[in-house]
Amino acid sequence: MIPVQGFAGQKVAVLGLGRSGLATARALVAGGAEPLLWDDSAEARGKAEAEGFTCTDLLRHGAMDGVACLITSPGIPHLYPSPNKVIARAMALGIPVDNDIGLFFRSFATEVWGDFDTAPRVVCVTGSNGKSTTTALIHHILQVAGRPTQMAGNIGRGVLDIDPPQDGEVIVLELSSYQTDLARALTPDVAVFTNLSPDHLDRHNGMGGYFAAKRRLFAEGGPDRAVIGMDEPEGQYLANQMGEGPADDRVIRISSGSKLEGFGWSVFARKGFLSEWRKGKQMASLDLRTVAGLPGAHNHQNACAAYAACRALGVAPKLIEQAFHAFAGLPHRSQLVGERGGVRFINDSKATNVDAAAKALQAFPKIRWIAGGMGKDGGIAALGPHLGSVVKAYLIGHSARDFALQLGTVPAEICETMAQAVAQAAAEAEPGEVVLLAPAAASFDQYPNFEKRGEDFTARVKALLG
Template identity: 65%
Template sequence: MIPVRGFVGDTVAVLGLGRSGLTAARALRAGGAEVVAWDDGAKGREAAEAEGFALRDLTRAGAFDGIACLVTSPGIPHLYPAPHPAIRAAWDAGVAVDNDIGLFFRSLGHEGEAPRVVAITGSNGKSTTAALLHHVLIRAHKRAHLAGNIGRGVLDLDPLGEADIVVLELSSYQTDLARSLTPDIGVFTNLSSDHLDRHAGHGGYFAAKRRLFAEGGPERAVIGVDEDEGRYLANQLSEATGDPRVIRVATGRIEAPGWQVTVRKGWLAETRMGRQVASVDLRDVPGLPGRHNHQNACCAWGAARALGLGPRDIEAGLRSYPGLPHRSQRIAERGGVVFVNDSKATNVDAAAQALQAFKDIRWICGGLMKEGGLDALRPHLGRVAKAYVIGREAEGFALALGPGIEAEVCTDMATAVARAAAEARPGETVLLAPAAASFDQYDSFEARGQDFAERVAALDD
């Protein structure tokens, strides 16, 4: 555990007692702080009490008397659509609000040299990029750790030294609030509309991502420039033409000069000042299927190069990468039909990338639709032989797909898998890429993907 520094003898409040909240409470106590804790749910309060933390209802009058800081969990709204009452009370009391990511960065370097930190954010692909970079580093015999929104809670890591490299996946909820953001390398994968209610629109969502670079000032930035926001960010971070501190990543040509990692027709190429210095054929890499995973590979390549790894070591890591569960995960092949679990495709842009990765698709989709509708999927529906729609709003989702695609309302996963498997022909892919949130039927996208995998496994019975 990393003890949180700067609060010896102070009382710090922790709001939200899930994984990150309880870990933050433990790390604060390890650093010498007195901790009071609160969760709106009885289960979280009971867990804190069981570890000896004092409870205090942070929504009551006077709750912040004597409090030095409020640490809140990422799932708790701190501004939009409305601040949690305890956060509003902290504002009124003049108490600083932070999260575990901010505590992590403020606590680095207090005992010996600080590790190098790579922080990865973006709309889609950040989990794969983080896991892939971590895998590449481990295979190259580096002391690497995966944490943040993936792997271990960031404060749950063992004490770190200068030989360590921490790979952090950070969501917009985490970057939006952290008071300290000082990574050595920042990575921005891409941007698409997501979490708009939490950030009051697309601009607020981008602003939350941008804080990692504007507030943190990383020594080097790896920026996906397929969207205008990425081009803007890369331009903002460049001090001169071809600034080597910015590595641009794209799934196509880049007009701006400088350090670039691009992928075209499955070939990754690294270019510096107009000269190609490395290339890799990604088309036969089993753990990275499709254009979106090729972009993830580019981002991981850029970060690994910024850390000083050579092309051969990185290529070896790419080729041995097994892939992440629920992200373009090939789980079975039966009678020439491949079954792929991409339950993490919880928004339209992620689902569109999944559809581009395969041909002749039997598509399992549906769930809680997000703002913006399904229009972005239409250019890719020609790859879909038929859609099998799940979710409580399955009929509405099927109608939103439009008349150009055959869609069957299945409602539940068992029916969808059975129908898709029965109708699929050799050479086709049964793809779960929902383009929607899972919370109408499941606790998480992981639970949804696991249900899909179990239904596919049961086809043998």
């Protein structure tokens, strides 16, 4: 646990009692603060009370008297589409609003660090797609390299729930736009921006607000090294703002598909090969085509980001290459579930938006595509240019019929359920083809989250494979 500093003897309100909220409450107590907890869910309050915490309705008259700060969970809106009533009340009273990420950065360093030979460092990863894979890959590389490391944030443990860092340890955090948007302290040593595509637009009032939330990690944080994906205009803009010119190697530009040879430091992948260039010279080259855990151009972008971050931490290219080959990938992200008769079954349930699904569809040559769920604005119309590898689509969930109308000449079958889609796709698949779950939609019509959807796909495939 990271005890929260700066609030000893003071009241701190905590709104939202999920994983991060309860971890925050424990860390506040460890730092000598008095937490006042609330969640609209009676079940969540019950879990907190079972740990010995007292819950207080923060909208009750006088409940916020003497409160030094309000800490809110990331899923609770603080501005758009409209502020939560408790947050609006705190702002009206002038009470600072923060989140666990802000508390982490203000509390991470301690006097104990004076005895360390090497100060602990923090790597933060943000972006639209690939955050989790990139975060896990950086963590994995550091483990292979023998570096002490912990992983937390939007993946794994809550940031305040990790162990106090050791001498020379590297903490790797995945941060969503919800987390970067509100944190009052952001001071990573290395910050990574993977890419940007439309998502969470209601929460950020459009693409401008969404990008602004991501940009805060760099503009507010001032990292020693910024690893920035250059495959969208927003990444090019961010790299331009962070650097003093093309030769400034504090910015490491990355790309999947474009040569980046004219910069102080760059890492890019083309035709399956990763190249590192520095000051006009190629420093290393890795063959990604044989890396089973990182298939497709989108994963090659993740590989470039992780490679660049670990090179910024001083890890040798040979060790990174070794770690790549030992990386099994994450569940629900281009995950190989099994193979039968030359047909592979891939679980990419995390492809909940059009951009992520497009990347999955470009990763394999012949696809039996399982898609559908709770479709987002525009459905799958934007996937038109990426459907050339689809042999047939098997559509499930609420938006199945809407998706079918947007597929043009691609053969499609309305299957409704995962069970029917898996059975039909498997029965029709031929050697050399891939049965791919890449829904391009949210899961909430049939499943509580994308993980449960992916688990259902995986279970049905494994039952079919015996």
